[in-house]
Amino acid sequence: MLIKVKAAHEIPSSEITPESVYRARRAFLKGAGVAGAGLLAGPVLGQEASGTVASPNNSPEALNLASKPQWLVEQVAARQPVPDEGLFTTGEMLTPFQDVTTYNNFYEFGTDKSDPSRNARAFKVDPWTVEVTGAIGKPGTYTLEDILKPHALEERIYRLRCVEAWSMVIPWVGFPLGDLIKRFEPTSKAKFVEFITLIDKNQMPGQRSRLATIDWPYREGLRMDEAMHPLTLLAVGLYGDILPAQSGAPLRLVVPWKYGFKSIKSIVRINFRETMPNTTWSDLQPNEYGFYANVNPAVSHPRWSQATERRLPGSLFMPNRIGTLPFNGYAEAVADLYKGMDLRKLY
Ligand code: MTE
Secondary structure, eight states: OOOOOOOGGGSOGGGSOSHHHHHHHHHHHHHHHHHHTTSSSSOOTTOOTTSSOOOOOOSTTTTTBSOOOHHHHHHHHTOBOOOSSSTTOOSSOOOOHHHHTTSOOOGGGOSSTTHHHHHOOSBOOSSOEEEEEESBSSOEEEEHHHHHTTSOOEEEEEEEEOTTSEEEEEEEEEEEHHHHHHHTOBOTTOOEEEEEEOOOTTTOHHHHOTTOOSOSSOEEEEEHHHHTSTTOEEEEEETTEEOOGGGTTTOEEEOTTBOGGGSOOSEEEEEEESSOOOOHHHHHOTTTOOSSOBOOTTSOBTTBOOSEEEESSOOSSOOOEEEOOGGGGTHHHHGGGGTTOOTTTOO
């Protein structure tokens, strides 16, 4: 696991695919200056997980999908590259594909981190529709193609910080949710957006389990200004390919300044409403999980501190613990959304 970072010119071309990995490595080498400046506590300088980040094995079976829609594979492949710097990259090492796709929270497929990748077998994403309802001019049932076709996809490297105090750096492929919302022509009554995951007991063993505490389907929500923020991404891929089932295929939300539970997977309904929607985790444990769920090192979870996080991959002996940043490092871009709010109470 502990392998010295090679200089870019030492990396054989066989190791620099996919392209995203190459760019991330460059970004990481450049980002070393940022880490050295102390902005990120405990950077993983001098380490490179597993030597190189492996190219994903992208057969439908490897992604736990029944099939891969060819048009979507092509649209993802044609994505715009991630810029070398700025808000849409982090300058940190990517979490390897293997970790991103085997250490998951997707309770519909089981509660252990390894359950989703083991239990999401031959997940059907074709056909897929999204019902769009509520305070908008253009409600309807849209096919995945209707949703995606007008949008140019982008690669974006974001931190993902789970409320359980682990984190990853993931190269997503997607487009700004706000661009989609504009197409639905929201009315002045659209103050919140609610998202709902597929319910399908045949495909999702967690929804059949009598031990499940979640009242399915999984639900999440954002305030309208959060949903329209340029960082808020609707993702359809990662590591240059379409999403594996366990990562939320075919369509998931990614809100990088909020705890990971806001980033709802396998979305089948988007509803625009005047009032704040109920959400899965805040319904289950309101004193532990709030609606806003902004990453906040100053506000502890009732059962653990949020001041630090385990950046994956790590191990028992090398937990790779780093300091958690306010708004997960995106404060400059999003703190204004919460001006005047007491984020200790509105956690
Ligand atoms: N979406 C659904 N439908 N079901 C879930 O259980 N878990 C959430 C979120 N989205 C979850 C979900 C949690 S707790 C986290 S941390 C992230 O997904 C994890 O995303 P990842 O598995 O891609 O890392």
